[in-house]
Amino acid sequence: MKILHTADLHLGKKLFNVDRLEEQYAVMDEIIEIAARERVDLALVAGDIFDTALPSAAAESLFYESMVKLGRICTVVVIAGNHDDPVRLSAAKDMAMYCNIVIACGQEITYSAKNITAGKGYVKTAINNETAVINILPYPSDARMGEVIDENTTYTDRVKRKLYEGASGFRNDTVNINISHLFCVGGVKEGDEREIELGGARLIPIDAFPKAHYTALGHIHKPQTISKSNNIFYSGSIMPYAFDETIEKSIIVADINIKGIQDFRRVPLTRYRPLIKLAADNVIQAQELLEEHSEKWALLELKIDKGLTDSDNKLLKAFPNLLRLQLVLPKAQRVLIKDKEQKTDRQIFSEYYKSIYQNEPKEELVKLFLEIMENGL
Numbered sequence: 001m002k003i004l005h006t007a008d009l010h011l012g013k014k015l016f017n018v019d020r021l022e023e024q025y026a027v028m029d030e031i032i033e034i035a036a037r038e039r040v041d042l043a044l045v046a047g048d049i050f051d052t053a054l055p056s057a058a059a060e061s062l063f064y065e066s067m068v069k070l071g072r073i074c075t076v077v078v079i080a081g082n083h084d085d086p087v088r089l090s091a092a093k094d095m096a097m098y099c100n101i102v103i104a105c106g107q108e109i110t111y112s113a114k115n116i117t118a119g120k121g122y123v124k125t126a127i128n129n130e131t132a133v134i135n136i137l138p139y140p141s142d143a144r145m146g147e148v149i150d151e152n153t154t155y156t157d158r159v160k161r162k163l164y165e166g167a168s169g170f171r172n173d174t175v176n177i178n179i180s181h182l183f184c185v186g187g188v189k190e191g192d193e194r195e196i197e198l199g200g201a202r203l204i205p206i207d208a209f210p211k212a213h214y215t216a217l218g219h220i221h222k223p224q225t226i227s228k229s230n231n232i233f234y235s236g237s238i239m240p241y242a243f244d245e246t247i248e249k250s251i252i253v254a255d256i257n258i259k260g261i262q263d264f265r266r267v268p269l270t271r272y273r274p275l276i277k278l279a280a281d282n283v284i285q286a287q288e289l290l291e292e293h294s295e296k297w298a299l300l301e302l303k304i305d306k307g308l309t310d311s312d313n314k315l316l317k318a319f320p321n322l323l324r325l326q327l328v329l330p331k332a333q334r335v336l337i338k339d340k341e342q343k344t345d346r347q348i349f350s351e352y353y354k355s356i357y358q359n360e361p362k363e364e365l366v367k368l369f370l371e372i373m374e375n376g377l
Helices: 021-038 057-071 086-099 155-169 283-292 310-317 345-357 363-375
Strands: 002-006 042-046 075-079 101-104 116-119 122-127 130-137 175-181 214-218 224-227 232-234 250-257 260-268 275-280 297-303 322-328
Touching: 002 021, 002 214, 021 057, 021 250, 042 130, 042 175, 042 214, 057 075, 057 086, 057 101, 075 122, 075 130, 075 175, 086 101, 101 130, 122 155, 130 155, 155 175, 175 250, 214 250, 275 283, 283 297, 283 310, 310 322, 345 363
Parallel strands: 002 042, 042 075, 075 101, 130 175, 175 214, 214 232, 275 297, 297 322
Antiparallel strands: 002 250, 116 122, 122 130, 224 232, 250 260
């Protein structure tokens, strides 16, 4: 059977308040076209469907439209990530199952539609004269796992127990697949993964995963292989969502059977607008760089000796691809003011201001400073 693995869609996410829904529509269409061209049998979507717990109506429409189209091509399994509201995401699960789509936000799965049946923490489906068993663990926070926490167990212990519960449906004659949304030991974070796993306490080791023919993970935006021998993979996000995300985005397409992975490919995604960091030493160079990279969303670091003039600021802001302008000013030299004890606050402030800006401060600025000093604000 042929599987498609993707994750971290973050539908509705904005970048510096710029709406990228049009790009997301294009990329989701591209994924659907790849699924049709490759004749995919099973699509795995490993969490973070939306960027927030309360996605926009437009983001939800994109998700439902895309999943229905994908469900006409293959069986689809979608799980909740940490950014998703499990209740909201699973609201349409009863209708979705009639479109060949499983939406799983908890381990209590009660699907029984078409060729899909369910057990505790897993679903089973017949594909091309083979049976696939998908062990499902949506984002496993303690609250979402719904367990009374035993002080004698660790978070890893609790996640491992849930993973093995879902693997109870695995058989020697079935194609066995794990899908989850978590941080695995060995994963390299990139860009916009905002959750911090303090002290590594939430990192799940490789040996916590039941032996499977394929393990599909989400949560890390950088595409990577965690363990080739254990068949554990992150697909990465479908688009770059931060300027630190520099690696080409892709989805995974793999042929698997009960003997293991027969073919594995990362298929590039191309319909998003790339992100780029630019650095310029002056406004003219900045203009040239923005024009050269007009097809990319840009973050520009501009080195200047003094503040940016209004005309230069308007000139740069006129570039539609400029999302963020960061000014890099020279490091201020330490200012030594002689005989401070014999000078008033007004004199000290005026001397300091003049040493930095080479002119006297305006009277209203001096008054504001003296007011702050007097009131201790």
